[in-house]
Amino acid sequence: MSEPSKVIHIRNVGLEISENDLLQLVQPFGAVSKLVMLRAKNQALLQMHDLPSALNLIQYYDGVQPSIRGRNVYMQFSSHQELTTDPNAQSRRDQDSEPNRILLVTIHHMLYPITVEVLHQVFSPHGFVEKIVTFQKSAGYQALIQYQTRESGVHARTALQGRNVYDGCCQLDIQFSNLTELQVNYNNDRSRDFTNPSLPTEQKNRSSQSGYGDAAALYGISPANARAGVYPQMGNAAAIAAAFGGGLPPGINGNNDRCTILVSNLNPDKIDEDKLFNLFSLYGNIVRVKLLRHKPDHALIQMEHGFQSELAVHFLKGSLLFGKQMEVNFSKHPNITPSLDSHDYSGSNLNRFNRNAVKNYRYCCSPTKMIHISTLPQDVTEDDIISHVEEHGVLVNTKLFEANGKKQALVLFDNEEEATEALVCKHASTMDGSVIRISFSQLQTI
Structure with a gap:
């Protein structure tokens, strides 16, 4: 372990974690000089x-696991006794790419759909947007955005980087492109x-993204040292509406910020955390x-977000x-304090x-x-499906089918309670080595 120091090293800081999130976590212990x-x-x-x-x-955090936005972070003393920051470092990084009217934009932590229309709404206040091309690469969802002038591109990058x-x-995450003209x-x-x-x-079997498929390789983009912010014209309600195809479900307003749910009148003999x-x-x-x-x-x-808990309360009450x-x-509790009698699912790949x-x-x-069952073994039979779930109720009908080369199934029960029991008991169970999802x-x- 490093010698005690005023400088703290924090690991597992995901892209969804902002500077403000870290400050809220540590400021109860004293003022923060640099971050x-x-x-x-x-x-x-x-x-x-x-x-x-x-x-x-x-x-304090040696005995309590710190968590931000559902992600565990890890702290230790840094080997540095003082943290020095170079105010010109960002300027030098910005000069690595020549300012241009075409921007390469990477979207990190994309929970909701980002369409051409959304990008135009975000970028058009900073100048006339001539063209937009979007594509998916290993770096994530990306877009090339062409302004009418270089000044508009510079202004947009300055205003929106990290937002x-x-x-x-x-x-x-916005970088200057070295392209001179987009072809749409x-x-x-x-x-x-x-x-x-x-x-x-109509594309007629051709990609509208021709010429830009290797954009990530061309520019070698990596996430910038960005500061989180909120684009003011959009909020959770708009995000949920976009996810649901344009309109919020009846009874959902999308503005709830309470993440913790109290469930009562459970059957204590049959229920458990899983x-x-x-x-x-x-x-x-x-x-x-x-x-x-x-x-x-x-x-x-x-739950991870307030709008997710709002959906659960709405649909399960x-x-x-x-x-x-x-x-x-x-x-009334904002979160569940980690303890021996609480189960942590924040890192579960079953989320x-x-x-x-x-x-x-x-x-x-x-x-x-x-219920819909997926990730089934390829050699599964309809009898296998019936044997796996029949203990939970009366099966009215079943159907085994293949979609995109993968076996899936539909099972119709006599009522909603039986289907719910099958889901809570058999989701993430194993069939012939495959972990099924329900x-x-x-x-x-059917």
């Missing part, structure tokens, strides 16, 4: 005002020429679950599970919204009589 985000390494260095503040901080399109996500062949959901609205929309995780993870990523030992039919569930009608409400978040939001619904289907019949 440097090492985005390319998912790390940060911060300097406390004095050594006693740093000692108190490290001593979030939506509150808490979709962070903009089609006006559609992936590319747009605002100077030529008469372009066709079963609650399996059900509530349909509506968002789960951070922690805690069964209340002094009230065995009560549980607390902390009054649902039947194990012969009980669940009461689902927001808790459904780690990938394909937009698609998962669109599948959110109240419990139905039908969700509710909104189909009425």
